[in-house]
Amino acid sequence: MSTEHDATTPEKPRRRADAERSIARILDAAVDALSADPEASLAAIARQAGVVRATIYMHFPNREELLEAVTDRAIAEVAAVIQAAEPDRGSAEEALARVVVASWQKLGRYHALVAVNTKQHSHEELHARHAAALGLLVPLVQRGQQDGTFRADVPFAWHLSMLLALMHAASGEVNAGRVTEADARPALVASVFGALAAASPAPGS
Amino acid sequence: MSTEHDATTPEKPRRRADAERSIARILDAAVDALSADPEASLAAIARQAGVVRATIYMHFPNREELLEAVTDRAIAEVAAVIQAAEPDRGSAEEALARVVVASWQKLGRYHALVAVNTKQHSHEELHARHAAALGLLVPLVQRGQQDGTFRADVPFAWHLSMLLALMHAASGEVNAGRVTEADARPALVASVFGALAAASPAPGS
């Protein structure tokens, strides 16, 4: 594995090394530019990438496919981080904490990209793409629901959405400078676990 | 510096009745159109409002101020709903549930508008605007923190952000059809309370 970066699809073309480099720079620049402005022009992306606009068209047929490649890569990166955190090891609580800590920053980095996709693709299609990364957490959540760690009176997809929302919000807080990253980590873990956890054997109700 | 075109705050301008009507229709259409596509053109908004594009310019000097009026009105509506839920009455837990139930749908309706504002205004400015509605919850959260209902080891602003994120996510779930509104309500309340609640007198940690 490793240095195999395909722009959009793993294909036949044996690209030259500098082409691979350009593609990577364009993708990186696109993430930055689109994070700052979801409607960033290709000219702006090219400028930030240090290439000329025509070079983008050398690797991506049009704007839309570039954005597609950007989100594909972002999701793949997040998925890799999640997987590296071994969501299926240890107790559900431990695993959840591990996954959250490992992935929330990278997830937050790509937070702004959501706005880019919301208009082009439908919600369903967008969710289907996220599923690649989110799907890795399904066993973890279900496991926790079965052993009573997480509330079982809501669908596991609900937990997944709340989890995602909290991680995004947390990275937003850090990004806005309202909390330090060091403070955010335990707070996020606590909020997430609290949100997913089964109600404690409390009285009343 | 005072606004001459205040579509939101009824002031000096003695507008005719049909003008008020047009403004309201434009604002409504803008919410719908921008929710579907954050970059909806003024032509699209005008079409949906059943007016001609020039009519928009009769009440709003430019696109930007129209969007501003839209978000101002949205925030004001949400704030009104929150206030009507009496966030300062009863126990923090009860009040929280009341506020969440009352406001999450309307808040969700305007969820897409967030993407519209993210690029124009800075995060700080945007947060300052939200503060008008969010500020109503500050006493509630602080009260809960003081009496031990909510965790006090995080800033109250953290709780506010998590609260907002969960409500947005919940309305997204309903909007996507993954849960019914009836199911979402108690689930949201549970998730929110769990996220904010102080750790139960449990062992560990």
Added chain:
DNA sequence: TTGAACTCAGACACCGTTGTCTGCTTTACT
């Protein structure tokens, strides 16, 4: 009822973005 406010219909110039194309130079591979 009359005048003013408002709306409609359509045009206009201006601007930025997209996608394509052209030579010409530089860089990578064998």
Added chain:
DNA sequence: AGTAAAGCAGACAACGGTGTCTGAGTTCAA
């Protein structure tokens, strides 16, 4: 070293959005 791939530079038409203007109709309010 030679060849092809890739990049640069700068142009081009096409398109859509914005903001302004005109000159008509129509609706409200005194």
